[in-house]
Amino acid sequence: MSVLPTLVGLLVLLDAGASACSAATDTISAGQVLAGDDRLVSNNSKFSLGFFRAPDGAAQSSTSPGPDTAPPSNKWYLGIWFTAVPNLTTVWVANGANPIMNAADSDLPELTVSADGDLVAVNQATKSIIWSAQSAQDTTKNTTTIAVLLNSGNLVLLDTSNSSAPRTLWQSFDHPTDTLLPSAKLGRDKVTGLNGRLVSKKSSINPSPGRYCFEVDPDVPQLVAKLCNSSITYWSTGAWNGKYFSNIPELSGNVPGFRLVFVDNAQEEYLQFNVTNEATVTRNMIDVTGQNKHQVWLDASQDWLTLYAAPKAQCDVYATCGPFTICSYNSIQICSCMKGFSVRSVIDWEHGDHSGGCVRDAPLDCTSNYTSQASSTDEFVSIPSIGLPDKGHSLKNVRSLADCSKACMNNCSCSAYSYGSQGCLVWQDGLLNAKLHQSIGTGAVSNGEILYLRLASRELQASGSNNRGVIIGVVTGACITALGLLVLAIVLIIRRNRTKNNIQGGGGGLVAFTYRELRSATKNFSEKLGQGGFGSVFKGHLRDSTGIAVKRLDGNFQGEKQFRAEVSSIGIIQHIYLVKLIGFCCEGDSRFLVYEHMPNRSLDTHLFKSNGMFLDWRTRYQIALGVARGLSYLHESCRDCIIHCDIKPENILLDASFLPKIADFGMAKFVGRDFSRVLTTMRGTKGYLAPEWISGTAITPKVDVYSYGMLLLELVSGRRNSGEEYTTPESSDGYRAVYFPMQAARELLKGDVKTLLDQKLCGDANLMEVERTCKVACWCIQDDEADRPTMGEVVQILEGVLDRDMPPLPRLLEKIFGRPHSMTN
Structure with a gap:
């Protein structure tokens, strides 16, 4: 037996701190109200119950949001969390699938015991009950009903009409969400039919129910991890042998300070674990990644110690990366998009929710002609040594690679095919559960098949020429x-x-x-x-x-x-x-x-107006990169090269997660598609116009690059490039007005970009990213369009995979706005 159980037991005992007494109440009686930032605290101060807010899926405490979360919105959840853990770590959420929406800060949600003796959460904005805990017992409810947050973290509804023997009418332990606490039962009551199971969260900051479940197996004395509401099981604990489950001997039943039991009798079947020291902060959970984990909180390191995580390989979780992805056993970043695809939601991926997978960068040339004369221009790219996706359809009468390829090409819904040991397999729509096999011994790759992925022809041509x-x-x-x-x-x-x-x-x-x-x-x-x-x-x-x-x-x-x-x-x-x-x-x-x-309106609202939200540097850099990727797609990946002609903050809209989206990208096409000639009508906005609009030379995508450069400077400074001039100390007796883009170019050459930062940031920014952004901006606003980078190059520079030398001062700006004498390096 491994020494891990013994070490774990010692860590549990050593890290357990003495419980503190709390002045806060742990009880709500009939007629009392818990609202807004009010909370119940268990008598041992270990657990807190209250409302917390989550901005469009990003859960956080209304009083102490995490450092990297978006500002709170009007979405409220009722939950229980560990008091001692700094970052809000919920163990139970009452209304994950149905958040409370309040119209204003004055309409805070309330928790109360109703006149009928039910525990109810009320949306004060609509005067409606969003969630309630109702007794399943046949009992007369009255004002003697109370709700108590116990030291175990269990929220109970009690009938106290008999003070010497209060009865439990309802308890949160019977309705777990993603976490199992000590003394709680995870399983099913064979008499009542009540089945308690763990359901993962949507993401690490979104308390909505996710896609993975952890529950007892009705046929075998074990627990299984599976897709919820599906028959697909991807991992099991193994059968219980009386001391531990065969697949997780790490959690042996005789670990000091820790006891694991599994009960299966005529009345019930459940998993339960207990600790000998009540102050130990520990949990068993189904993670957002679909792994079952058992963890202990260590005060000394202010972090969770993971006793085990299963399945051990993340790629063994079914469809962990979503459609059109490849899960790699050996890569630090396990999920990656297949060629020709991009992440559907960057924000979700950052918080562990990969279920959205990836989407095509360019649509297929889909044809309705299913004969051998099909005119589709699509092509196939091979992905070798791969574990094939699930749900491939076998074509029985196809007996060659060429015929298999033709069969897929002639079917508009066919997205990939493979021809190998299993014959001809074709896939329709999303490809789920494709895996890059582990290396074996000397580095040879384990046996896999070749997957032929269908892409638009320009995707392959662009990479080869x-x-x-x-x-x-x-x-x-x-x-x-x-x-x-x-x-x-x-x-x-x-x-x-x-x-x-x-x-x-x-x-x-x-x-x-x-x-x-x-x-x-x-x-x-x-x-x-x-x-x-x-x-x-x-x-x-x-x-x-x-x-x-x-x-x-x-x-x-x-x-x-x-x-x-x-x-x-x-x-x-x-x-x-x-x-x-x-x-x-x-x-x-x-x-x-x-x-x-777009619920968060346009970028200019937050950069220049008093009613906007504060954008930290991380959000601004995300916006810069997102806009660059969008323009790169318009310029280089569409069937026709699309020139926006009016890139400015007003045309950058922000979704619920402040992800940028370019608006009005088709309007230039409405008024003229042939950009190989000179446009007679100037298009764009003062402050963002490239010099060629005025000089009368041919218009190319580089006009968007110029406008984008001006947009970058505004993201850095938080101020308009046009309008009021930038003031800078010229001498000891006064200040001199300077056109800001010109000042930015000069400060970049001096290596002092911090002076260009928006004052609202208070210097809190990654200066390497700030310098990179200013450098890109100054290259983008060069007079000669040939000196400007393409938007594809801009993306690479901002991602840190490409670099350029320091840009020269834009000559036209220097001539119009610069000093009489030239600036030197």
Whole structure:
């Protein structure tokens, strides 16, 4: 037997501290209210119960948010957490799937014992009960009912009518969430049918129920980890032998200070563990990653000691990385996107939720011709030595690699195929549970199959050639026919059905709304979000409560046919850093575009206005990188090169997690698609215009690069590049006004970028990232577009994988705004 159990027992005993008495109450009686930041504290001070807030899925305490969490919003949860652990660590959440929403700080949620003797959480904004603990026993409820937070962390509802023998009417231990505490039972009551199981959280900061469950096996005396509401089991504890489970001998039943038991009789079947010292802070849990873990909190190191985590290899958790990913046993970052795919939600990944997986960077050239004459331009890329994804469909009559490839290519829904020991296998839609096998001995890779992944042809061409002219020509030529057919299909569908219709466009689905539907969704266009050069934007909600932003285009500058063609081409452009176009409306002279609604408004609100949120440096750098990735996609990965022409903070919208999304990226295409010629009408905004707009030279994607550089400087400084000038000490007797981008270039050359930081940051920023950002910005605003980097290069620089020398001062800016004498290095 390993010495680990003995060491663990000693650590548990040594780390256990004396419990402290608490002045806070542990009880709520009838008529009493727990609201807002009020809390119950167990008599031993080990556990606290109260409300905490989570900003759109990011759970944190309303009184002591963690250092890297977003500001609290109006989402409230009722939960129990460890008092001694600095970062909010919940052990039970009452309403994870149904947060309490309050309209204002004055409408704080309340917990109370009702007149009927039920424990209820009330949303004061709506005066509705969001959650309640009701007794399953047949008893008369009255004012003698109380709720108590016990020293074990168990919240109980007691009938105290008989003070000498109070009865338990309800207890949180019967309804666990993701954590099992000492003395609690994890299992099922064979008489009542009550089944207590652990359910993982959605992510490390989101208390909503996740996808993994840990529960007793009704057929074998063991516990299993599985996908909730599914028959798929990916790990088990092994059978109980009377002392421990066969697969986890680390938790032997005779560990000093720690006792594990498993009971299976005619009445119940459950797992239970206990500790000899009540002050020990310990937990058994199902982690957001799908692993079952047992941990002990060590005050000395202020960290959790993990006694065991199973399954030991994260890749053994079923579908841990989500669709279109590869799980690697040997990599520090276990989840990675397959070639041609990008992470669906960067924020979720950062907090351990990989279930969203990855999405295509470019849509497939999907064809409805399933014959041998299929004209799809898609290609396959091979991924060797891989554990094949689940749910592959076997094609029995296919007997060669070439025929297997053809069968997949001729099926529009086929996303990959493999031909090997199992014959011809094809996959449709998402690819789940693909694994990169472990190395064996000398480094040889264990036996795996070759997976052939279907990608748009330009994805492979872009990686094999730098000749963008050839690539664009080939792609454009291949798509002319498809776009023509697409326009025809749109017209036919709209004429046949004026209500919602799905328009298939390279894998993207747009909704054709009627004017009446949009008027209803926006309450007769009553809530105006803003106004731009192309029209006004209104907030609305669809029938399924989806938030939308409806843009009403001013002016009849397009015919119906041209408008529909433009909308269909924009509809297939989908990327994590671009605002998603949901649909459109085209009735008479009315033209509307319907986008997803961004709850945190535009970037300028938070940088320049008093009613915005404070953006720390980490968030600003995330925004800079996200916008760069979005522009790189528009310039380099779309079927047609799309030039935005108006990059500025007003056109950078922020989602619930402050993830940036570029808005209005299709409007430049509406007014002119041929950017190989000079545009006669200047487009853009003062302060972000590249010199070529004025000089009359040909417009290229480098105009967006210039605007992006100006945007970076505003992210750093928190102030407008245009408008008020930047003041700097010129001499001992006064200050001199200097154009800020010029000042930024000079300070960068001096190596003193800290002086450029927004004062609201109080110097709290990664100065290496600040210098990198300023350097990129100064390269982007160079006069000659040939000196500016591409947006793909900008992404690499910001990611730290590419570097450039120090940029020179922009000559045009120096001439217009600089000093009479030149600046030297």
